[in-house]
């Protein structure tokens with residue numbers, strides 16, 4: 397018999413939403429001092445289960461025991477009081493405030509004005525030292541990196557006394573180095589007696605840090621396994637219900653004419669800092685060019701410049717030889733550019749529109765969806781249903797609001813819409829962020845298919861593995877410039893890492909930018 401305390405016990409949890417049983421009689425428990433991974437396909441019901449544990453939803457059936465005591469939570473405040481903290485994927489920090497201010501903000505019952513900020517700062521320093529979470533307590537949030545913001549979120553939960561921490565896809569927004577640091581932090585937390593529930597799609601991370609894994613599929617528990625006794629293939633198969641291939645199969649690229657030509661482009665951000673510095677790059681029909689780089693080296697600015705969201709101050713952007721520099725977003729879309737954006741909530745979907753409406757967000761005004769400025773609902777519905785089917789978007793119907801789809805299914809919907817527009821240039825930014833391994837395989841196949849159909853594909857991903865597997869050529873971006881363009885077949889992770897950190901590569905220097 398194990399003497400380790402069970403800190404969380406969820407018994408027979410059922411939660412229904414219109415048209416779907418998100419959690420179907422789920423039982424799940426977590427022991428003190430363990431990292432318990434929760435794995436499942438997109439829409440499997442992980443976030444729902446955790447939202448229940450965090451007091452955001454009430455289950456329709458089932459019970460929850462925290463430290464052996466039956467509880468009913470009606471809000472996240474109550475969950476906090478019971479020692480449960482959630483580190484969200486989308487950070488909820490107040491940008492102009494300091495780290496300390498953010499940590500103490502909202503930790504009632506004290507009023508903000510009356511808080512002894514010196515004592516609070518001291519407490520923040522103590523907690524950060526105890527768990528190896530180095531932060532500068534006086535730094536302003538808008539000046540710190542994403543990795544640091546996440547530490548502040550973790551500290552916030554610890555400051556409130558959490559001993560059960562839920563991490564919702566914590567590495568999706570981090571660079572590889574930040575991921576390693578987070579793994580260490582998680583280990584520190586459990587060695588100090590905390591318990592962690594980790595939601596992630598990344599099997600590598602599960603294998604590296606977790607003690608146990610519970611897999612759920614379509615709202616039901618498939619099983620719980622000890623991490624040391626399983627492997628990524630078994631986990632993937634448990635999750636998807638069939639074998640998943642991690643290998644990307646593709647034939648040699650046959651690049652043709654230049655579709656996208658970026659010629660000596662320079663751009664500044666709103667703080668007047670030069671973000672693109674005389675950058676040149678080309679993407680041909682029939683090839684995938686991947687961009688590798690540490691976040692913040694100009695990748696977002698580059699994509700925004702190509703798609704008309706960011707003005708450039710000099711240089712030219714040509715599409716099929718036509719000047720698209722500083723043209724409107726609609727002109728660029730009409731010229732044949734599709735864009736799978738980085739942030740699906742901000743720029744990919746209108747969350748309060750139905751999934752069907754989202755499928756025609758950029759084409760609704762054209763035939764067959766509109767005639768004489770009247771939308772033909774039947775055509776929209778037919779089209780949306782075809783995409784939902786083809787791209788396996790799990791939704792009760794096309795009328796369901798985009799907001800209520802799971803994250804991965806929202807992503808599949810955007811991919812469906814952008815790929816189906818039949819573009820000349822497909823820009824895919826973090827296309828598999830937050831999607832499960834089954835869907836990753838599917839999305840990778842679609843991107844290669846686009847390439848083989850003669851499209852130009854520009855891929856940006858912080859997953860180096862993904863860039864290396866999919867790309868034909870890889871452009872390394874560093875401080876707003878293309879540091880090198882290398883052949884994906886010949887390069888190594890080590891070489892890319894070196895270039896991404898600002899190292900120079902003479903071998904690659906020849907193929908720098910436009911040949």
Ligand SMILES: Nc1ncnc2c1ncn2[C@@H]1O[C@H](COP(=O)(O)OP(=O)(O)OP(=O)(O)O)[C@@H](O)[C@H]1O
Nearest residue numbers: 413418438439440441442443444800801802803804
């Ligand atoms: N508020 C809601 N209203 C209606 N349906 C919902 C709501 N929240 C979730 N669902 C549905 O419940 C199911 C489970 O979703 P959930 O977000 O829990 O999945 P998930 O496993 O976290 O997926 P992902 O990995 O894609 O984030 C999905 O079909 C989703 O569409």
